[in-house]
Amino acid sequence: MAFEKLEILKRRLRNYCNVNAFDLIALKANLDAPGNAEIRDIFRAELEDAIASDVLPQAEYEKLTAEEFEDDAEYRDNLRGIHAYLFEGAPHP
Numbered sequence: 001m002a003f004e005k006l007e008i009l010k011r012r013l014r015n016y017c018n019v020n021a022f023d024l025i026a027l028k029a030n031l032d033a034p035g036n037a038e039i040r041d042i043f044r045a046e047l048e049d050a051i052a053s054d055v056l057p058q059a060e061y062e063k064l065t066a067e068e069f070e071d072d073a074e075y076r077d078n079l080r081g082i083h084a085y086l087f088e089g090a091p092h093p
Helices: 007-016 024-032 037-052 058-065 072-087
Strands: none
Touching (some): 007 024, 024 072
């Protein structure tokens, strides 16, 4: 199955990290669902790219989720918190 670049990341951020429906528990369940291993791997790689580079600029994330950040550092900390919760066993951010 072919996906557009960042399609998996953007779709899940829009659906699960929106200020009106912030639900990382449901996102984790979605990514861990049977048959979603490829989706999970793509999401993780795209999220890591977003943390490390400007592949998903702060303004675009804010547009997707209606979340607002004071600066890029706060935005990247938010992405790191999501990553840590989903993939590193950290507490819910």
